[in-house]
Amino acid sequence: MEFSKIEALLEKYFEGETSIAEENELKDYFSSPNVAEHLEQYRPLFGYFAEAKEQKLTNNVTLISKKRKVAWLSLAASIVMMIGIGTYTYFNVNTVKENQELGTYDDPEEALEATQKALAMLSDNVNVGIEGVQYLQVYEITKNKAFVE
Template identity: 45%
Template sequence: MELHNIEKLIEKYFDATTTIAEEEILRKYFSEGNIAPHLEQHAPLFNYFTKAKEERFTKQVPLKPRKNYLKWASVAAIAIFMVGLYFYEPTPPPVTLADEYTPEEIASAKEALALLAMNFNKGTEQLNHLNEFEKTTNKFLTKSN
């Protein structure tokens, strides 16, 4: 085979545009042994493919039965869903104060809350007096500096 054609085929091979027949021509050229000196660097590549075709796996492959976990997972999901439906209790409607307590209990609670609010207001008034005291002391402290 012409050296020029082999060089073109090698260029096409590395561009990944060769056909199987052209690759076979390259393998045959590099397996003959009469290789041009500047193309010897490519010889191991094509010789490797030739040798790799001849290799066979001779060990026995142990075949284990395939377990179908997906089927059992879906069965378990359906079972959990069914148990959830069985024990499902809808939330009761909200209860109003009138339904829960008698009018007397509501009135006494309002009275207790009003008394509590009044005592809180007294405490807040005391804080207002304290704030006024703090303002006046700050005035005297800043004037003395």
């Protein structure tokens, strides 16, 4: 076989332009004993394909069906959801009981004192807000004087 033809085929092979017949020709050439010295470096490349054909798969792979995975996943999700609902219910029951006890007085005088304290606190906070509004009114008057005149 001509070396120039093999070199041209190798060039086409590395460019990705060979046909199946040309690739088979290269495999046959590199599996033969008379390979040119300067082309010896390509022998393992084409020899690999022959070795790969002879290898047999000996390991048995067990496949797990998707139905089993979905079943286990749904079971785990339902358990997590039940634990979440139980935890929420456990902690929420105590909160509801505490909220029902707020603001109830048996003694009318005690209720009057609590109401007066709440109204005094509200009055203090409203007065602070009114002071802030007064500053805004002074600002508006000054701004109007500066820009109108």
